[in-house]
Every structure is written in structure tokens, then in C-alpha cells.
Amino acid sequence: GESVGLHLPTLSVQEGDNSIINCAYSNSASDYFIWYKQESGKGPQFIIDIRSNMDKRQGQRVTVLLNKTVKHLSLQIAATQPGDSAVYFCAETYSGNTPLVFGKGTRLSVIA
Amino acid sequence: SQTIHQWPATLVQPVGSPLSLECTVEGTSNPNLYWYRQAAGRGLQLLFYSVGIGQISSEVPQNLSASRPQDRQFILSSKKLLLSDSGFYLCAWSGGTDNQPQHFGDGTRLSIL
Numbered sequence: 244g245e246s247v248g249l250h251l252p253t254l255s256v257q258e259g260d261n262s263i264i265n266c267a268y269s270n271s272a273s274d275y276f277i278w279y280k281q282e283s284g285k286g287p288q289f290i291i292d293i294r295s296n297m298d299k300r301q302g303q304r305v306t307v308l309l310n311k312t313v314k315h316l317s318l319q320i321a322a323t324q325p326g327d328s329a330v331y332f333c334a335e336t337y338s339g340n341t342p343l344v345f346g347k348g349t350r351l352s353v354i355a
Numbered sequence: 356s357q358t359i360h361q362w363p364a365t366l367v368q369p370v371g372s373p374l375s376l377e378c379t380v381e382g383t384s385n386p387n388l389y390w391y392r393q394a395a396g397r398g399l400q401l402l403f404y405s406v407g408i409g410q411i412s413s414e415v416p417q418n419l420s421a422s423r424p425q426d427r428q429f430i431l432s433s434k435k436l437l438l439s440d441s442g443f444y445l446c447a448w449s450g451g452t453d454n455q456p457q458h459f460g461d462g463t464r465l466s467i468l
Contacts, residue, residue: 284464286445286447286462288459289456342404347398
């Protein structure tokens, strides 16, 4: 769920390693989930989405996993690069043309 | 392809002055439109969203207002800015049907002095 009042947690990874960013959502009715990447001074950029009828979806170097049982979403980034350094947000919504609810975000720092 | 434009990119305003931020979308029709605010190092707070011309839903009570005079135009306004209105304002659009990602503009950095 949305927690806009909290400071962002940080994940530091070595360049070339895999990154896993986690997100817990609160609404069991949510059926659509998105990961966004936000670089400093820019708007969030769509990375990948997944619908609730799926458990896993892969993109280019990214994989999203959805566990509806425990209401958990994760983003895996393979072979993390310096350009992956950013804040990553998960977002959820449910059918009915409702606005997305954003998670609190995680700052990913890639160590060269 | 669809594009979203926000302006200005940065704005410095004195306390008590009015505000008007504009957002336009190109390449789509009947989009849902959104205004968010983001404090430094924080998450996104939904301020307003609109599913059609003249239809505005307010999520957070405050001294800001939004208007949608045209299908692809969304305006964020204030009659009298407060220090607490400082932040990064983001406009976004999505398709007008279920389960559509939102696409964000580049944001406006607003500083109130």
C-alpha cells in the first residue's frame, strides 16, 4: 500500500550481481501490478507489469514474481549495471479503472 | 506514439502567490489523467485524478485544485501557495480502461520561498 511518509530503504549491489527488490501489498483484491524505475529528477518510468492470473513475467534483464498467497511482489534485475541505480516503486490496482496505489519505493545503488 | 508534456520544469514562487501547472497528452484520446506530489526522497502521493472532461476526483484535502478543460489537458492550480506546497509535481496518463499502466511526465520542481 501507499506509504508516502516514510524514508526510502536502500539496496546496494555489486555491478554484475543480480538484484532483488521486494514489495508487500495490502489489498487482496488487487489484480494488476506494475514496477517503475525513477531516476533522480525524472518521472517514474514503466518497467514491467503483471496481472494476477500470472505468477511470473520476464522482460529484458528483469523478472517480476507475484505471490498472491502472501501478497508479495518482487522485481529481479539480472547482471545489475550502474545505469540501474534508481528508486524502484511497485504499484497495484484492481479492476474498475481505479488509480494505482504506489509502494514506498526502494533505492538501488550499484557499486562499480 | 503517445507523449506527455509538463511545464515548467522548475518553478520558484513566493508564499501566497498563485500557481498554475499544465500537463498535456498527445497521441491518445479519453485518457485518465493524474497529478501526484513527491517530497524529496519519498513516495508518490496522489492528489487528483480525472476520467473525463470536467470530472475531477480529489484524494487529499489541501489548498490545491485541478481542472480538465479539454480531453488531453490537466491543470493543477492554487490561489495562494504555502511553504508546504514545495515538492516535485508529476502528471501522468493512462488508458481509460482497466489494468493500464500510468505513464509519467518529467515533473515540475516547485520551490516556495
